[in-house]
Amino acid sequence: NALGLWYLRRGQFARSIPYFQAAIERLTLRNPNPYDEEPYYNLGWALLLQGKKKEAYDTFYKATWNGAQQSSAFFALARIAAAGGDHQQALHFAEKSLLGNYHGHSVRHLKAVLLRKLGREKEAHAFIKESLAIDPFNYGCLFEEYIWESEKDQAAAEQTYAQMQKLMGDRVSNYIA
Helix, strand or coil: CCCHHHHCCCCHHHHHHHHHHHHHHHHHCCCCCCCCHHHHHHHHHHCCCCCHHHHHHHHHHCCCCHHHHHHHHHHHHHHHHHHHHCCHHHHHHHHHHHHHHHHHHHHHHHHHHHHHHHHCCHHHHHHHHHHHCCCCCCCCHHHHHHHHHHHHHHHHHHHHHHHHHHHHHCCCHHCCC
């Protein structure tokens, strides 16, 4: 697993796969559901970064077996489902991810987007407000608030946009996040 991560972090995704597979082989030698699912999670990323979504999906799903990787693996599954246009399934996975990482910025942002795309505007807005109450620096949810307000109240939308710009400053990393 450590060697696989070493290659994965250096962008050598294909080269990392045999190491993750070897780690999984060893972990599952006597138990098909080992206590440590990290190699499955890492293999999922190596596959996804190569565009192998189906294999990544299956591997991430296996990584949901235990608590250590569960929230992250469900978030990865939600992202794959959302990218494939299955917003209902993505929402299901996002909610499962929130069970283990209730304050997670990215998963909260994804859930807000999914609720909006599913036409559940009131629920989306309430969730955005809840997320911003937890952390006013959740830039994704701030942007969702701006989108929501743009359709309802242009003055409020402009105020939210100004607030977002002030919080984010000129730091590129904030806009990427």
